[in-house]
Amino acid sequence: xxxxxxxxxxxxxxxxxxxxxxxxxxxxxxxxxxxxxxxxxxxxxxxxxxxxxxxxxxxxxxxxxxxxxxxxxxxxxxxxxxxxxxxxxxxxxxxxxxxxxxxxxxxxxxxxxxxxxxxxxxxxxxxxxxxxxxxxxxxxxxxxxxxxxxxxxxxxxxxxxxxxxxxxxxxxxxxxxxxxxxxxxxxxxxxxxxxxxxxxxxxxxxxxxxxxxxxxxxxxxxxx
Amino acid sequence: xxxxxxxxxxxxxxxxxxxxxxxxxxxxxxxxxxxxxxxxxxxxxxxxxxxxxxxxxxxxxxxxxxxxxxxxxxxxxxxxxxxxxxxxxxxxxxxxxxxxxxxxxxxxxxxxxxxxxxxxxxxxxxxxxxxxxxxxxxxxxxxxxxxxxxxxxxxxxxxxxxxxxxxxxxxxxxxxxxxxxxxxxxxxxxxxxxxxxxxxxxxxxxxxxxx
Numbered sequence: 314x315x316x317x318x319x320x321x322x323x324x325x326x327x328x329x330x331x332x333x334x335x336x337x338x339x340x341x342x343x344x345x346x347x348x349x350x351x352x353x354x355x356x357x358x359x360x361x362x363x364x365x366x367x368x369x370x371x372x373x374x375x376x377x378x379x380x381x382x383x384x385x386x387x388x389x390x391x392x393x394x395x396x397x398x399x400x401x402x403x404x405x406x407x408x409x410x411x412x413x414x415x416x417x418x419x420x421x422x423x424x425x426x427x428x429x430x431x432x433x434x435x436x437x438x439x440x441x442x443x444x445x446x447x448x449x450x451x452x453x454x455x456x457x458x459x460x461x462x463x464x465x466x467x468x469x470x471x472x473x474x475x476x477x478x479x480x481x482x483x484x485x486x487x488x489x490x491x492x493x494x495x496x497x498x499x500x501x502x503x504x505x506x507x508x509x510x511x512x513x514x515x516x517x518x519x520x521x522x523x524x525x526x527x528x529x530x531x532x533x534x535x536x537x
Numbered sequence: 538x539x540x541x542x543x544x545x546x547x548x549x550x551x552x553x554x555x556x557x558x559x560x561x562x563x564x565x566x567x568x569x570x571x572x573x574x575x576x577x578x579x580x581x582x583x584x585x586x587x588x589x590x591x592x593x594x595x596x597x598x599x600x601x602x603x604x605x606x607x608x609x610x611x612x613x614x615x616x617x618x619x620x621x622x623x624x625x626x627x628x629x630x631x632x633x634x635x636x637x638x639x640x641x642x643x644x645x646x647x648x649x650x651x652x653x654x655x656x657x658x659x660x661x662x663x664x665x666x667x668x669x670x671x672x673x674x675x676x677x678x679x680x681x682x683x684x685x686x687x688x689x690x691x692x693x694x695x696x697x698x699x700x701x702x703x704x705x706x707x708x709x710x711x712x713x714x715x716x717x718x719x720x721x722x723x724x725x726x727x728x729x730x731x732x733x734x735x736x737x738x739x740x741x742x743x744x745x746x747x748x
Contacts, residue, residue, distance in 0.1 A: 527560075
């Protein structure tokens with residue numbers, strides 16, 4: 314249903330009463346969340362598209378990676394647990410990032426340190442005090458890909474938990490973007506429902522959306 | 538088109554497309570919590586149903602020699618005989634045992650089909666997944682892995698369209714939202730402040746995490 318020219322271009326002004334204040338702030342929160350999370354939303358939306366189209370040549374990053382291997386000496390490691398020794402080794406080698414343990418650990422101390430755009434494979438001979446670091450640097454597309462998936466946890470891998478503070482901060486920012494999007498969806502429902510002239514068209518759009526989504530989710534058995 | 542007309546059309550499109558898109562946005566946003574915190578393993582997956590074995594299958598004689606998408610396509614009629622539906626994740630060939638092990642996935646259910654292509658028998662084990670795991674699966678599909686195989690079922694082919702449409706429409710929603718905000722002169726100052734604050738937070742975090 315098209316807008317009438319006088320359909321409130323100016324923002325609503327607060328009237329008296331909690332309901333009016335709620336509606337005023339609901340509208341403002343919709344704008345404010347959208348503007349604050351704009352760059353985060355663009356990042357996750359755009360990288361989601363890239364992840365779903367791995368054949369797009371312009372966004373290839375793995376074939377263009379730069380790998381170097383270096384050897385280092387280190388002092389005896391402190392700490393009783395593997396994670397403490399790994400952290401001490403990382404401190405001595407001046408590297409930082411999220412530690413990923415291999416599925417099976419045997420022999421030397423071996424782990425991966427990763428952050429978006431950089432993967433370090435560390436293998437340490439603790440007795441001889443020597444470590445080999447294989448450094449894999451990715452291009453900007455690789456950084457973008459990994460920003461989308463950099464959570465530090467996997468559902469089926471209890472051994473690897475978040476252990477880098479910046480991974481936690483990034484994961485919380487992902488949560489915040491998700492909360493922001495959910496809040497924007499519900500605030501939009503309230504704003505739309507207040508526009509009487511748009512109710513019918515809005516209900517049609519909403520039902521079409523829910524039916525499409527439900528058909529894709531619940532009806533996938535039939536499509537499969 | 539006059540500026541005012543353009544504004545009104547953009548505002549209507551922003552509203553109606555936003556409402557249409559909202560269930561998809563909710564689906565992707567809610568699944569973020571499961572993904573970011575590794576929650577999808579709880580409470581799913583549930584215990585396996587009892588396995589069933591089916592004999593006298595019609596199996597392509599060259600199925601063991603085929604590779605990649607050709608093998609997946611040859612497996613599809615076998616899965617239909619077994620009444621197993623879903624996206625084939627990958628195929629593992631145990632050549633010494635003359636078996637193909639084929640995990641097949643629906644959002645809320647998975648099945649592992651073990652086909653003995655010499656005996657023409659298959660064993661099917663399946664189990665249910667919870668809502669969280671189903672959302673995570675949809676969030677990740679089709680994804681960057683096994684690109685040659687992905688989209689071997691109608692499920693993922695259609696979902697790929699849904700996911701892509703969500704992205705393009707969400708980009709339209711953000712751009713049209715910026716335009717609508719710019720028109721609202723009264724909100725410009727605080728909006729600019731939040732836009733810069735958001736940009737600062739974003740670039741600061743990206744720099745800290747990736748630099």
